[in-house]
Amino acid sequence: MAPITKEEEGGEAWESRLRRRRTPAGSPTPPAGTAPSPPPSQRGKRERPGASRGRKRARATGREDEKDAEAAAASASPPAGHASSGASSGTSSPLRWPELPRAVLGEDSYGEQILEPFHEIDPAIVRAHGKLKTKYFAKLDRQLKLVSLDQRIPSSCMVDPRLLSVRKAATNSILQIAKVTVGLSSYIDDKMLGRTSGFLIDWDVENRIGTVLTSALVIQSKSPSLDEWSATDEYATHAEVRVHFMDKAATTVVANLLHYDKHYNLALFKVSMDLSAQIPSFTSELKFAEEVFVLGRDEGRYLTIDHGNVAYEGPSRLQRHHYMFITCRINKLGIGGPVINHGGQVAGMYSHPGLAFTPSSIILRCLQMWKSFNCIPRLHVGMKFSAISLLDLPHREVIACKCDIDDGLIVTQVSEGSIAEKLGVRHGDIIKSWNGENISTTIELENFLLDMCEKHLDKGNSIGSSVDLSIGIFHTRKGKHGTIKMTVNVSDDVEVIAEGTYPVTTADCTSGDDDDSGIIQGERVSRETPDDEDGDMESYFF
The missing domain is CATH 2.40.10.120 (Thrombin, subunit H)
Incomplete structure (x- = not known):
């Protein structure tokens, strides 16, 4: 398939990225060592009064027109190509700053040069200088988009000094x-x-x-x-x-x-x-x-x-x-x-x-x-878990002391109506083993379930068939260890863990806080009877 042409992205304004240039006597133009110098006749000399008056008369009568400005721009421009992109030749022309010629009138008491005032410079030259600056910045903008100079590329964490060692x-x-x-x-x-x-x-x-x-x-x-x-x-x-x-x-x-x-x-x-x-x-x-x-x-x-x-x-x-x-x-x-x-x-x-x-x-x-x-099957066990091994140490110590268990998976939710719920697995119970294999984290559990599926299908079984699991469990409320046999389906669909709910009725208005009468376990929601709480191992820790 033919590639899609990439749309050209809009560029950014790069003037803010340009280095500020220091100019003498408040001049807004930056110095450039490569710019042409004023003629020798203008160096260190004050302009003749007659010439100054002549320029003032010219400004007063408005004799400078746009044609004069263009002619002056041509005469004041650096050699051809200074402000061009170089697209018409094999080699791009060097970038040159258009220097505004200003006569040096002398030095002040600090040894700084005194330059000719702006208002005494030929207006045509000033206008030409403005146009050349525009060309200069346009070319600089194009150059800053070169891959070697592009400053738009975002930085990564690798510039962080804390990563110097790696x-x-x-x-x-x-x-x-x-x-x-x-x-x-x-x-x-x-x-x-x-x-x-x-x-x-x-x-x-x-x-x-x-x-x-x-x-x-x-x-x-x-x-x-x-x-x-x-x-x-x-x-x-x-x-x-x-x-x-x-x-x-x-x-x-x-x-x-x-x-x-x-x-x-x-x-x-x-x-x-x-x-x-x-x-x-x-x-x-x-x-x-x-x-x-x-x-x-x-x-x-x-x-x-x-x-x-x-x-x-x-x-x-x-x-x-x-x-x-x-x-x-x-x-x-x-x-x-x-x-x-x-x-x-x-x-x-x-x-x-x-x-x-x-x-x-x-x-x-x-x-x-x-x-x-051609699919990714998985065993649906109907429970959510958290790992004991990832708990904070004081919490792990409490579990070890009260349950005599150092490792395993804590049941954090049982899906409503699931096989696990019907077999008596409850929130807070601890799963110690799966088919005799000790599993410490949910990652290990997922690998175990995927491995069981793969072996099951390799034997010629199909999606929708069932697998038997033997699960070692600690019933936290009763403080008892046990084993449950659970038959689960092989499915390539997403597993859903449903939260148990039941409708509130008028009967609940008169029942006591601990009264579970009228609630059928496994039909509305799994709620333990008072007998289920005998030997409670302070499950609020889990």
Whole structure:
């Protein structure tokens, strides 16, 4: 597909960027060592009174006309090409400042030169000087737009003095990944829908086809809820998506949507292109506190770079389980861009405005299943979790003392009507193991669920079939350990965690604060009876 011609962007006013020039005797014109000097006959001499009176008479009678000004401008101009762009010849002419000739009348008591007053200079010369200054600034403006002099390019975090120790080591890695980092924009009826970054993850040499990975937010048309688990977001799969490359031609091509996944917030696009860069490698070895860089492209295709560390933080109740977090503030247009380590390996994709990224361990499993099954299936367990290992130490100590548990996942919400709710799993319970495997973080859980799906489908099973799970659980309210058997479905759709609700009736007007009578567990909402609270382990800690 033929590239789209890039629209020329409007330039900025550059006069404010020009260096102020100091001029003697209050002159508004800057000095220039290369400007022509006054004739010898004018140096150090006062002008003859008769000549001055002659000019005054000429001004009084208005004899100078525009034709005289043009002639004077021609005679006062530097050699041809001084104010031209050089477009008509192979070599651009040097930039020269048009110096207004002013006779030196002497020196003051401080040794400073006394120059001829402006009002005594030939008005035609002054007008010519004004026109030449306009040409000078126009040429300077053109020169400042040269790629080597362009000051409009935004700065990145790499100029931060605090990064001096890592700048040299990281520069080559960043510039290498930058070669495959692109910008994306989406449109419906030529109206922009969204803009993200992305990066090439595959290259078909024979067919010259590239695969770009980005966030599904590039085609998101509606997002009515902050809770991702509500799955109320909508996506415009028919939107036209354009991929913007940073190359000599500023190439833009229309991409074809290969796949998008609402649960993992990723999208894959196919683009026809030429490639002169190496496809980056991924790493699944990512540790908390590790330094990373986030790359992206802004509206002008310029590279954005942000630096931070992998945070000791897990997803909130509103965020899905596959996110890790970065300690720095990130350019919003970096969404969809690669998260890389110092070695130039892709450690993840920045995928959420809340400083969240999807680690490569999740991305690689998703890509593998998409290639194998043309979808990204997942087990829906109907629960939200937070990791004990990411809690503050005093909180972890309390859990260890009261529950005799050092690790695991805390249940932060159970979906209304789910299998887990029917089996008695409640908010605040602790999941210790899955099929006998100890799992410490939600990232480990997502990898476990994806691995279970892949093995299940490799055996010839299909989407919609079921998988049995054995879950080790600590019932916090009762202070009891146990195991539950749970059968869950394999689905390629987004998982929804529904909040339990029930209608308030007149019966609630007379019931006591702790009266759960009339509420059928699992039908309206899961609410424990007084018997369920026996042996309560002070669940308010969780």
